[in-house]
Amino acid sequence: MNRRQLLLRGALLAALAPVVRASGVESVDAAGEGSSAPVLAVHDPAYRRSREFAAALQERGARVIALEPDVLAAWHQVLRAACAQSPAARITGLTTRSDFMVLSSLARSAGLSPLATRDADASGELGGVRRRATLIAWVLATRNQAA
Amino acid sequence: MERVLPPGMSAAAFDKGLVALRGVVGAEWVLDSDEDRDTYLDPYATGNAKAHAPSAAVAPANLEQVQAVMRVANAHRLPLWPISRGKNFGYGGAAPRLPGSLVLDLGRLNRVLEVNEKLGYCVIEPGVTFYDLHEHLTRAGIALEFGVPNFGWGSPVGNALDRGFSFRGDHSSSICGMEVVLPDGSVLRTGNGAMPGSAIWATARHGFGPSWDQAFVQANYGVVTKMGLWLHPVPEQVISVQVALDAQDDLGWFVDEVSPLLMRGVLGGNIAISTATNSVIDSSQRQEWYTGPGALPDSVVTRMMAERGMGWWNGTVRISGHEDSNQANLNRLLSAMGRHTRREFQVSRASGASQAARGPVVTRLKVLNWFGGRGGHVGFSPVMPASGAAVLGQFRRTKARYDEHGIDYNGTFYLNGRSVTNVNLMLINLDDADHSARTQRLFDVLVSDASAQGYAEYRTHLDYMDAVAASFDFNDHALRRFNERVKDAIDPNGILAPGRNGIWPSAWRNQRGSE
Ligand SMILES: Cc1cc2nc3c(=O)[nH]c(=O)nc-3n(C[C@H](O)[C@H](O)[C@H](O)COP(=O)(O)OP(=O)(O)OC[C@H]3O[C@@H](n4cnc5c(N)ncnc54)[C@H](O)[C@@H]3O)c2cc1C
Numbered sequence: 001m002n003r004r005q006l007l008l009r010g011a012l013l014a015a016l017a018p019v020v021r022a023s024g025v026e027s028v029d030a031a032g033e034g035s036s037a038p039v040l041a042v043h044d045p046a047y048r049r050s051r052e053f054a055a056a057l058q059e060r061g062a063r064v065i066a067l068e069p070d071v072l073a074a075w076h077q078v079l080r081a082a083c084a085q086s087p088a089a090r091i092t093g094l095t096t097r098s099d100f101m102v103l104s105s106l107a108r109s110a111g112l113s114p115l116a117t118r119d120a121d122a123s124g125e126l127g128g129v130r131r132r133a134t135l136i137a138w139v140l141a142t143r144n145q146a147a
Numbered sequence: 148m149e150r151v152l153p154p155g156m157s158a159a160a161f162d163k164g165l166v167a168l169r170g171v172v173g174a175e176w177v178l179d180s181d182e183d184r185d186t187y188l189d190p191y192a193t194g195n196a197k198a199h200a201p202s203a204a205v206a207p208a209n210l211e212q213v214q215a216v217m218r219v220a221n222a223h224r225l226p227l228w229p230i231s232r233g234k235n236f237g238y239g240g241a242a243p244r245l246p247g248s249l250v251l252d253l254g255r256l257n258r259v260l261e262v263n264e265k266l267g268y269c270v271i272e273p274g275v276t277f278y279d280l281h282e283h284l285t286r287a288g289i290a291l292e293f294g295v296p297n298f299g300w301g302s303p304v305g306n307a308l309d310r311g312f313s314f315r316g317d318h319s320s321s322i323c324g325m326e327v328v329l330p331d332g333s334v335l336r337t338g339n340g341a342m343p344g345s346a347i348w349a350t351a352r353h354g355f356g357p358s359w360d361q362a363f364v365q366a367n368y369g370v371v372t373k374m375g376l377w378l379h380p381v382p383e384q385v386i387s388v389q390v391a392l393d394a395q396d397d398l399g400w401f402v403d404e405v406s407p408l409l410m411r412g413v414l415g416g417n418i419a420i421s422t423a424t425n426s427v428i429d430s431s432q433r434q435e436w437y438t439g440p441g442a443l444p445d446s447v448v449t450r451m452m453a454e455r456g457m458g459w460w461n462g463t464v465r466i467s468g469h470e471d472s473n474q475a476n477l478n479r480l481l482s483a484m485g486r487h488t489r490r491e492f493q494v495s496r497a498s499g500a501s502q503a504a505r506g507p508v509v510t511r512l513k514v515l516n517w518f519g520g521r522g523g524h525v526g527f528s529p530v531m532p533a534s535g536a537a538v539l540g541q542f543r544r545t546k547a548r549y550d551e552h553g554i555d556y557n558g559t560f561y562l563n564g565r566s567v568t569n570v571n572l573m574l575i576n577l578d579d580a581d582h583s584a585r586t587q588r589l590f591d592v593l594v595s596d597a598s599a600q601g602y603a604e605y606r607t608h609l610d611y612m613d614a615v616a617a618s619f620d621f622n623d624h625a626l627r628r629f630n631e632r633v634k635d636a637i638d639p640n641g642i643l644a645p646g647r648n649g650i651w652p653s654a655w656r657n658q659r660g661s662e
Contacts, residue, residue, distance in 0.1 A: 046430075070508040072300060076278055097521070098512040101190070102300065108186065134432070134519045 009056040012049060015120065016094070019137040022116035023092035025060045037088035040079065042067055042103070044095045049120065050135060053094040062092070071099040075106045083110040091140045094120060100136050112140040148184050151200040153226050153247035154658065161202065164223030168205050168249075171215040178252075179203035187233065187250045189242040189609070191523025193575060193583035198662045199242035199609050201228065204250035210326070210334065210372050216251065217332040217370070220642040226655070227251040228644050229370045231273035231305030236298065236512075237526050238309065239609035244646035245658060256372060259283045261349075267291055268323065268349040270375050273304040277507040284378075285504065291378035292503040294318055294416075299507025304374045308364055310606055314465060315416045316563065319364045321377040324348040327369035330638035335359075335369065349375030365606070366630075367644035367652075368637055382467040382499035386477050389493040390420065390484070391458030397487070398460055398542060399535030402562060404483040405464075406533035409564035413476045417568075420462035421559040423452045428557065428574065429513040441553045458490075467499065518576040525586065527571045527593045529602040537600075538567050544596055545571055552589040554582075568605055594618065613660050616649020631656070 013020050025039045039062040043054035054064045063082075067074045083089055091107060093100070104114055117138040152161050169177045178184075179202070187201045205227075207213045220227050226248040233241025233252065241250055257274030262283065269291075271280065277299045284291055294315030296306060307318040324338045338354040339345040352358065363369050392401060401420060408414045424443065427436070437447045452458060464480060466473045477494065484492070515522035527545075531537045538560055549556040549571075557572040573589065576582040587610075594611065597603065598618040607615045619626050630650045634641075641652025651659050 069505075070510045072278060072509045073506055076282065076506075096513055096516050098509075098515045101515075102509050102512065105186070113182075134516065 005052075009052055009059075012052055012120075013056050016053070016118055016137045019092065019116045019118050019139055020057070022139040022141070023057065023062070024090050024141075025057050025062050025092070037090060038063060038082070038086050040065055040082055040089055040091045042074065042079070042091060042093035042095065044093075044099060044135075047094075047135060050094045053137065057092065067093075067095065067099060071095075071102045072106075075103060079103075079107075080110065083107070083112065087111070088142060090115075092138065094135050094137045097134065097136050100138050104138070104140060107140045111142050113143050115139040115141045148181060148188060148196065148200055150179070150184070150202055151197050151247045152202050153224075153245065154655075156224070156247065160223065161225070164219065164225045165203065167219045167223060168216060168225075171219060172205055172207050172212055176206040176208070176255075177203060178206065187241040187252075189240045190236060191240070191525070191575060191577065192242070193523065193577065193587065195662055197246055199239060199244065200246050201241075201243055201250045202247045204252050206252040206255050208255045210256075210328070213251075213253070213256075213328045213370055213372055214332040214334065217328055217330060217642070220249075221331065221640050224640055224642065224654075225249055226642055226645050227370075228647075229253060229273075231302040231308070232276055232300070233305070234298070234301035235305065235309060237524050237608065238606065242609065244609045244612060244644065245655060248645070251370065253370070253372070260373065262287070262289055262291065262378075263349070264289045264291055266350050267378050267380055268375055269293075269378055270324075270349050270373055271303060272373060273302060273371060275304070276300070276302050277306075281506045285506075290381040290500070290503075292381050293376065293378050294321070295507045297511040298509055300509050300512075303376055304371060307374065307376065308371060310365055312417065312561070312568075314419065314463075315379065318376075319361065322360050322364070322374060323350065323352050323377055324375035325360055325363060325371050326373035327363055327371050329369050330640075330643045334372075337363075340375075349377075365648045367634065367647040367650055370643070381503045382469075384468070384470045384473050385497050385499050385502045386466040386473050387495050387497070388464040388466070388477070388480065389495075390460075390462045390464055391456075391490065391492070392420070392460040392488065393452075393458050393490070395459050395542070396539065397458075398560065399539040400487045401460065401484070401535070402533060402538045402560070402567060403535040404486070405480075405562050406564060406567075408476075408480060408483065409562060413479050414464065415467060416465070417564075418462060418464050418562040419559050420460045420562070422557055423448055423455070423457045423459055423461060424555060424557045425559060425572070426455065426457060426461060427451050428517050428572075429511055432519055433517050433555070434519065442550050443555045514572070514574060517574050518578070521577040523575040523577050525573050525575065525590065525608050527573065527590055527597075528568055528604050528606060529593075529597040529600075530566050530568050530605050531600070531602045533562060533565055533567050538569070541569055541597075541600070541602070545569070545593060548589060548592055548596065552585045552592075554586055554589050610662075612646065612649045 041054040041057040041062040042065045043050040045066050058064045120135050228243030228248040229251040230241045253273040256272040258272050261270040277295050294313035310319045324340045327335045337359045340348040466476050546556045559570045561568040573586050575586050604615050634652050641654030645655040
């Protein structure tokens with residue numbers, strides 16, 4: 001990672017500080033093994049800011065999951081099992097509002113509720129098509145963590 | 148959202164009903180917290196948020212509990228609104244027509260009961276999602292597939308019961324046999340299912356005597372607890388032809404050339420052809436293209452076409468089947484289009500298995516990001532004859548109305564063979580009250596324009612059910628009167644989905660036309 005990328009990530013995390021705090025990523029032990037509850041950082045590969053956000057959390061010990069081919073598949077193929085395995089897991093992401101809408105509804109069945117959200121603009125490219133959206137940063141956690 | 152009770156019901160009477168429901172399904176499956184209620188609201192509600200607010204939800208686990216819930220509802224006069232997965236976005240989501248109704252959430256009835264690969268059908272419960280069915284077929288290595296809407300979050304049963312469709316055509320026409328709980332709590336099996344141990348319930352449609360399956364579609368006569376659905380054998384090959392037509396008027400000849408190919412079976416399912424904007428709205432934001440007043444001007448659409456290499460009209464024609472017949476059918480399609488355009492269309496070939504392996508997706512929901520903030524949408528979807536002149540007339544009239552109301556035009560025409568279904572998407576900026584109000588005015592005007600042509604919607608949002616039903620007014624609303632006579636006979640207390648598709652039981656008939 002070059003210095004510019006490092007600065008960008010730092011600025012992104014600072015802008016989304018409340019969400020990052022709520023994700024509990026600071027308390028994740030990068031060495032893993034049985035320490036605190038895992039943090040799953042999801043990202044939309046179409047947006048650089050979304051990828052950067054997840055990468056920054058990965059450096060702090062979060063597990064990164066791409067919403068590929070979309071949020072529905074990511075839930076059914078990865079996230080649902082991860083939540084069942086670690087009921088205290090938190091899921092965080094910087095995604096489109098619509099993906100957050102779907103994921104927060106699906107995650108409700110695993111007992112997760114939104115803990116914090118914040119808006120952020122982003123643009124990017126996927127499959128040769130330019131994309132732009134107002135992204136939203138969010139954390140989903142079990143209801144007792146949310147309370 | 149604060150609690151909204153059924154019109155005229157006291158809180159004490161309602162709470163007594165909830166106590167009885169808890170006795171049936173267990174306290175945790177009567178969902179009546181503010182947060183619970185919010186999850187059943189119309190996610191795109193504009194205007195009065197209470198117009199379709201549920202009072203609570205009840206989630207039975209099996210057939211017997213559904214029956215018992217119906218009996219409690221009768222005893223306490225509680226109106227129920229059944230949903231399978233409640234993802235009817237654009238048409239009201241999980242929300243009921245009558246405010247204060249209890250949502251009857253069938254999501255816990257989620258078993259795939261049978262799949263027969265040889266005879267190409269499944270029998271499933273309402274809570275089975277498109278994804279569940281896809282996973283079931285994939286895991287078991289069953290070479291069958293089914294139609295999935297552009298937004299694949301819902302359920303095959305809920306979607307078919309609202310006459311949803313995909314490029315495979317109308318899903319309600321795949322229904323073969325149902326188990327239904329009637330409003331009095333009794334159970335009925337339709338078609339051949341009426342014969343105990345029937346070996347042909349999900350393979351032969353009609354049984355003996357009247358055929359009732361379709362009477363439970365877009366209706367409020369029963370709660371469907373099982374459904375037989377015909378599935379499609381995975382084809383050997385799928386050819387995809389990317390059609391791009393440069394001029395607005397090209398739509399006319401396209402309809403006239405392609406519809407006969409559908410009628411003759413050269414092409415199958417339905418063929419969708421959409422404006423260029425349709426491919427842009429789920430991957431970019433409006434402000435990148437246009438920040439001026441009014442609707443997107445045609446010059447901006449032309450820029451979209453140039454930047455993304457599209458036509459004014461765009462679509463994918465799929466030809467599925469055996470390789471040799473596919474090639475012959477492709478030749479017929481290309482020669483029909485070649486009579487009108489010199490454009491070369493991109494043709495790709497894939498195995499049917501690779502196409503079937505793709506699961507349902509919800510990427511289309513990204514259209515909600517068009518305005519940047521909170522987005523919603525409604526669809527106005529009239530059906531017209533498959534004639535180029537009729538379709539072009541509809542397109543021009545509708546686009547002029549969109550322009551007049553300052554709403555961005557976005558239309559898709561689904562060619563079904565003899566008819567064409569025109570889905571007009573209206574993206575709503577929920578952060579802009581004026582934009583929402585203009586969308587509503589536009590919708591109203593489109594309903595009356597279409598009925599003046601003799602075209603009605605194939606399906607509509609809760610807000611417009613009464614208006615659309617009222618346009619079917621031959622012989623002083625003979626059809627509506629008949630529907631309501633049936634309703635009163637089988638649901639005298641009017642507990643099941645009052646107002647669905649404009650059918651009001653006598654107990655609630657004074658609510659017709661209510662907001
Ligand atoms: C971006 C976008 C694109 C879309 N594209 C399509 C598309 O291509 N094709 C399409 O068809 N739809 C489309 N939709 C609309 C909708 O999302 C789907 O039709 C969806 O499948 C409906 O939700 P559901 O399956 O959960 O049904 P539900 O919401 O569960 O059911 C629909 C209605 O049927 C009745 N009902 C449901 N279950 C029962 C039951 N068991 N007994 C009695 N009555 C019942 C109820 O009145 C209910 O309101 C789209 C929506 C969006 C947001």
